[in-house]
Amino acid sequence: MSTSNGVAHDINDLTLAAQGADMIDWADASMPVLATIRRRFEAERPLEGVRVGACLHVTTETANLARTLAAGGAEVAVCASNPLSTQDEVAAALVVDHDIPVFARNGEDNATYYAHIGAVLDAGPHITMDDGADLVSTIHSSREDLIADIIGGTEETTTGVIRLRAMQEAGVLRYPIMAVNEADTKHFFDNRYGTGQSTIDGIMRATNLLLAGKNFVVCGYGWCGRGLASRARGMGANVIVTEIDPTRALEASMDGFRVMRVAEAAEVGDVFVTVTGNKSVIDEPHFEKMKSGAILANSGHFDVEINIPALEGLSTSRREMRPMLEEFLMSDGRKIYLLGQGRLINLASAEGHPASVMDMSFANQALATEYMVKNARSLERKVYPVPREIDREIARLKLDSMGIQVDSLTGEQAAYLGAWQEGT
Numbered sequence: 001m002s003t004s005n006g007v008a009h010d011i012n013d014l015t016l017a018a019q020g021a022d023m024i025d026w027a028d029a030s031m032p033v034l035a036t037i038r039r040r041f042e043a044e045r046p047l048e049g050v051r052v053g054a055c056l057h058v059t060t061e062t063a064n065l066a067r068t069l070a071a072g073g074a075e076v077a078v079c080a081s082n083p084l085s086t087q088d089e090v091a092a093a094l095v096v097d098h099d100i101p102v103f104a105r106n107g108e109d110n111a112t113y114y115a116h117i118g119a120v121l122d123a124g125p126h127i128t129m130d131d132g133a134d135l136v137s138t139i140h141s142s143r144e145d146l147i148a149d150i151i152g153g154t155e156e157t158t159t160g161v162i163r164l165r166a167m168q169e170a171g172v173l174r175y176p177i178m179a180v181n182e183a184d185t186k187h188f189f190d191n192r193y194g195t196g197q198s199t200i201d202g203i204m205r206a207t208n209l210l211l212a213g214k215n216f217v218v219c220g221y222g223w224c225g226r227g228l229a230s231r232a233r234g235m236g237a238n239v240i241v242t243e244i245d246p247t248r249a250l251e252a253s254m255d256g257f258r259v260m261r262v263a264e265a266a267e268v269g270d271v272f273v274t275v276t277g278n279k280s281v282i283d284e285p286h287f288e289k290m291k292s293g294a295i296l297a298n299s300g301h302f303d304v305e306i307n308i309p310a311l312e313g314l315s316t317s318r319r320e321m322r323p324m325l326e327e328f329l330m331s332d333g334r335k336i337y338l339l340g341q342g343r344l345i346n347l348a349s350a351e352g353h354p355a356s357v358m359d360m361s362f363a364n365q366a367l368a369t370e371y372m373v374k375n376a377r378s379l380e381r382k383v384y385p386v387p388r389e390i391d392r393e394i395a396r397l398k399l400d401s402m403g404i405q406v407d408s409l410t411g412e413q414a415a416y417l418g419a420w421q422e423g424t
Contacts, residue, residue: 001103001119008077008101010116011091020063020093027060030355032401033363033394034068041072046370048073053125055117055135056156057085057347058104061358063093066100068366077123079116080104081131082301084340085347114138121146127369128153132301133160140172152376153177154368155383156361158191158222159277159301164383176379178368183386185360185394187223194353194361196227198346199273199299200235206324206339206349207295209271212236217269219262220276221248224299228275229257240265262286271295273345274305284310292334296342303342311336324349363394 001010028035041047052074056062062078069076078100080086086104094100101123103116117134121143128135133155139146152175155161161181167173180186203209216237218229229239229252241257242265243249253259265272266286270293274281277300284307298305312318315328315336324340340348352358367390399406409417416422 004095005099007095007099008103008119009091009095010103010105010112010119011095012088012105014092014096016089017092017096020060020087020089020091021097023060023087023089024063024067024093027355027358028064031061031064031359031362033359033397034064034366036397036401037363037366038064038068038071041068041366041370045073047373049075050127050369050373051075051123051125052077052127052129052369053120053123053135054078054129055081055120056129056131057081057352058091058094058102059085059087059347059352060090061353061355061362063090063098064355065362065365066094067098068362069369070098070100072366072370074127074369075123077101077120077125078104079120080108080113081134082344082347083108083110083113084343085352087351118143124149126151127372129156129365129369130154130160131156133157133163136160136164136167136177140167140174144174147174150175152372152379154180154365154372156180156186156365157301158187158224161383162277168381168383173381173383175381176372176376177383178372179383179385180361180364180368183364183391183394185391185398186364186386190353190357190361191223192227192230194227194357195224195275195299195346196229196231198350198353199224199228199275199297200231202299202345202348202350203271203273203295203297203339206297206322206345207337209295211271214238214270215240215265215268217242217262217265217272218257219272219274219281219305220300221245221252222275222277224275226255228273228299229255233257237271240269263289266290269294272297274298275300276305277301279304280307280310281305283307284314287311287314287330287336290334290336292330293337295337295339297339297345298342299345301344306338306342308338308342311338360394360398363397364390367394 086106091102103119216232217240241252242262266289317329
């Protein structure tokens with residue numbers, strides 16, 4: 001760990017700050033909702049003296065969120081939520097230009113990753129801001145001394161919400177968390193349009209593959225899977241969906257996709273992408289059935305959706321063919337390719353979601369933080385949805401920034417919706 005101008009940090013290269021500043025400005029131009037909130041925060045200072053510990057992807061969009069929180073008076077410390085997603089230029093700019101402590105290095109090993117989480121926790125956060133619940137889980141497992149000062153937290157991802165709800169059900173969650181991932185202005189747009197586009201972008205950058213005509217297997221048909229399936233079809237792929245939920249499987253079928261079990265898809269798929277939030281979705285029996293040349297990628301938060309140890313056990317050798325593309329040679333001569341080390345391919349090989357969708361996601365983070373500061377003491381130790389009024393306000397601000405106006409109810413219409421007497 002080092003300091004620069006009194007700002008603690010552990011990053012790769014401070015000299016990249018000027019380049020990072022330009023990148024942050026470019027993203028900011030596509031984030032008008034967050035900019036509007038930042039102007040209000042500068043005037044009102046609703047987060048004055050609040051310490052925010054954030055474990056997020058250290059990207060240009062996250063930088064603009066950190067700037068917004070700081071504008072509101074918060075003391076922000078940031079670490080990476082994925083070893084491969086950090087933009088080193090952005091980390092440098094946050095330290096040099098914005099005096100925000102950052103602990104993140106692209107390509108950091110597992111020990112460094114958790115050391116960086118520890119550095120953020122050493123700042124004694126009042127609010128935790130997670131992308132995968134690693135801050136929360138670390139606090140509850142080994143840093144319980146911090147809990148007395150923590151008033152609440154937020155969570156960005158499906159995977160993190162799953163973990164937090166498991167903690168709530170087990171009765172071990174020690175402070176309230178707001179599930180930003182569940183906001184309509186997050187999952188309808190970020191998960192669907194953001195993940196759909198950025199995952200395809202990551203696959204294309206890693207492989208330079210023509211998707212048209214390929215059998216493209218999407219494992220999971222949540223909002224991320226819906227967006228990915230739609231974008232893959234738009235590229236001309238023959239999309240196959242696998243699911244465990246019968247309702248989602250039925251929806252995928254009615255959306256025009258082939259639906260089958262992973263074991264069946266393994267025999268015909270050319271490209272496989274997991275977006276489930278679960279582990280070993282693609283496992284040893286599936287590897288054994290895959291055709292030579294099959295490509296595996298993951299867009300779920302953790303690198304457990306593809307059973308990489310099992311793939312290693314079946315292979316006789318592995319080599320990197322291109323950046324973030326590894327070849328595994330099977331004992332029978334087949335070759336299976338893994339992208340991005342099984343980590344989030346949209347961040348390992350590409351730049352993550354477009355700033356225009358992260359604008360809404362991080363507007364939710366900013367306003368959820370403000371809400372927690374005002375209300376956390378009256379909340380139970382549970383996972384809460386983003387209040388409907390915050391969700392709608394973000395949608396309204398986004399429409400305003402796009403120059404789109406919508407209708408409002410007339411007095412007659414409002415009265416009709418609130419009455420029961422009028423019928424056929």
